[in-house]
Amino acid sequence: MTETTHRAAARPAGPAASSHGKTATPTGPPGSPPRSWRSHPLRRATPWLFLVVPLALLITFTYVPVGNMLYYSFTDWDGVSPTRNFTGVDNYQQLFTRPELFRVFFVSFYYLAASVVQIAIALYFATVLSFDLRFRNFFKGILFFPYLINGVAIGFVFLYFFQDGGTLDSVLSWFGADTGHAWLGDPESANTSLAGVSVWRFTGLNFVLFLGAIQSIPGELYEAAQLDGASRWQQFRHIIAPSIKPILSLSIILAVSGSLAVFEIPYIMTGGATGTSTFVIQTVKLAFQFNKTGLASAAAVVLLLIILLITWIQRRLVPDERVDLV
C-alpha cells in the first residue's frame, strides 16, 4: 500500500509516515520552498472528499430519518397536521403501560424457531455443496434464487400456494392427503405457514454466507485431515465448524433481529389478521390507520433499543475471537 503511493506520487517524498497524525507538518512561512503534496493540508481532506457522497447518502437516508423519528416520538403528531405539540415522554409512558402492545412479540417465537431450522438447512447444504459434487453450481443457484425475489412478490405467490384448493392442497392430494385444511385459517397454522415462507426466502442468504466462509478454508487442511483418516463428520466438526463461527454468530444476530422485525410477508399475506400481527405491523397500523405517528415512532425506537440490547447481550455471551486454524 505505502509502496504504491510512493511510486504514484512522482514528487520528492516527504516523511514516510504511516499514520495521518504525523503527516501534519506546520505550514511554512512565505518564501519557503514549495510544499510537497504530502504535507499539503488538502491531502488530509482527500479521504473525506472520497467519502462525501456515501456519507451524504448515509446521513440523508439513515441518520436524518432516525433523528426525525426520535423527535416525533416525543410529540403527539398525527402524521399530517402542520402543528405538533411536544409531549415529553408521554408516548413512552403510554407504550409501557399497555402490555397488550408487547403481546405481539409472541408471534416472533414462530419466526425465531423457523430461523433455527433455516440456519440448520443452510449449514447442511453449504457443507455438502462445498465438497466436489455433480451439478454443484446448479444446486447453489436453486438455493440462492428465492432470496433474489422481491418480498412482496413472494407474499403473493404463497397466497396462491396456501389458498383453498391451491398449489399446496393439490400437491398433497396427489399423495392422497385431502386435508381441506385452511392453512392461514387459525393463528397457529397461519404463523407456522408464514414462518415457513420466511425460511424458504432467507435460507439462500444464510447458505451463501456459510458457503463463502467454508470455501475460504485452505484445501490443504482437508487433505491433511484425510491423510490422518478423518471422516466427513470429523472434518466438519474440527475444521469447518470452528472456522465459520464468526459467520454463524452474525447469522444468529440477523435471525434474532429479523424475527423481532418481521413485516413484509405477514403484511402482504394476511395483513396481520388472525393473530399474525407482528410488532412492526402493529406500529405501521398505529401510524397510518389511527394517525398516532408519535406513539408509533416511540414504538419503533423501543424496537430499535430492544434489538441493540439483544445484540449486545449476544456479543457478551459469545465474544468474537479470532479463529486460528493453523
Added chain:
Amino acid sequence: MGRKTLASALLTAAMLTVAGCGGGGAATGETAAAPADPGDASGEITVLTHRTDLVQNGTMKRYAAEFHKTYPKVKVKFEGITDYEGEVKIRMNTENYGDVLMIPGAIAKNNYPKFFAPLGDSAELSKKYRFSDKTEVGGKVYGIASFGTANGFLYNKAVWKKAGITGWPTTPEGFLKDLRAVKSRTDATPYYTNFKDGWPLSSPWTNSIGSVSCDAKAGDKLATSAAPWAKGSDLNVIDTLLHDIVHRKLSEKDPTTTNWESSKNLLAKGKISSMLLGSWAIAQVQDAAKKAGADPDDIGFMPFPAQKNGTFCATLASDYQQAVNIHSEHKPAARAWIDWFTEKSGYAQKEGGVSALRTAALPASLKPYVDNDVKLIERSEAKTAQVNAIDDAAEIGLAKQDYRQKLIDTARGAQQGSLDDFFADLDKRWNEAAKTAGS
C-alpha cells in the same frame, strides 16, 4: 478519538436537520372561485386521483379533452395513485399535492382550512350539492363529492330464485334463513366476506349505520354514545349479522385467501350468492358478468335487511370529496375543473353513483330501490370529526377492516371469545377514548 468526533458531528448534523423540518408555507384563506368567463381560467392543473384504472384506460383523458373545449386555456394533467391514502397523506406534508385532489380520510376535519382553499359558503353550497356538510368547517365548504353511493347487498337473482326465495328479507334473521336456503338448494357460497382484501368489511358495513334505524343522524350519535354496540343499536345489529353469517357457516370456506377481483366474477357467475357493497359496485359486477358470458340483469341490489315502520332504508354516503390545494397557483382553473367534473362530465351517472348535484336524477343502478320505495337517507356528517377522533384514540377503526376481521375470527372459532365479550370490549374502549378525545 477521531472516530468519536465524526460520530458526534453526524449526530449534530442529524439533529440540526430535524430542527429544520417545520410545517408548510403560509396559507391564505381566499376562496377558490370559479372564473366568471370560461376564457379567463388558465394554467396547467394536476388532478390527483385514486382511479388509476380510469387514468390507464384513457377515460380521464377523454374527460379532460371534453373540458378543454369549454376552458381552452386550461390544461389538465392526471396523476393516478394506487396507494392513494398512504401516499397523498405523506405528500401533504409538502406543498406539492396537486391542484385538485380527493381529500384523504386521514386528514382531520378541523385541519381542512390549513390544506384546502374554501369553495364557498356552506349555506349557499348545501342548497346546490348533496353531502356538502361532510367538508364544512366554520361555515365554509372545502370539498365537493365526486358522487355518492347507496348501501346494500349485491346478490345473484338467478341463484336466489333457484333457492326458492321471492321477496327481500326484512330482518337479519330472515336474511340468514334465505342464505341457508341458498346453501342447501344451490351449490353457491351464500355470502362472501372478502376477508383477505379487508376493505369490503370496512366501509360497506360501517356505511350501513343509519340503514337499520332509518336515522340520518345515527352516525353523529356515536359521538355522544356511551355504548355504540349496545343491544339494538345499529352497530350491534350490523356486526351481529356478520358474526352470524360466519358462525352459521354461510360464508366462504377459507376467508384468509379471498380475492376481490375474482369475487366479482364468482358473483356474476352465480358461484357466490351475495356480498354487502355499495351501488358503485353494480356496474363493475355487471361488467364482469358480460365478460364471463353471464346475464348482467341477474345482478340484483337489495337494502340491508331491516325495516322501520314497514319501509326499508338505505344510507347515501359520499365517495371521495374533491378539494383545491390551498397552495395551488391556478385556483380558478382548479375550481372550474371540479364544477365541470361534478356537474357536466357525466362521471357520477357512468359510475352508477348518485350525483352530488341535488337536481340530478338518481342513476339507473338504484332503480330497484326506487321501484320498491326504499327510503334513501343522506347521512349527516355534522359530528364526523368527533367520531373519527374517538375512533382513532380507541384504536378500533370503524372504517378499517381489523376489528371486523377479528369478529370473523371469533365467529369461526379461530380466536377465543364470545360475541358479547367482543362487543363489551369495544364499548369499553370506545367509552374510555370518548372521555379524552371526543370533545
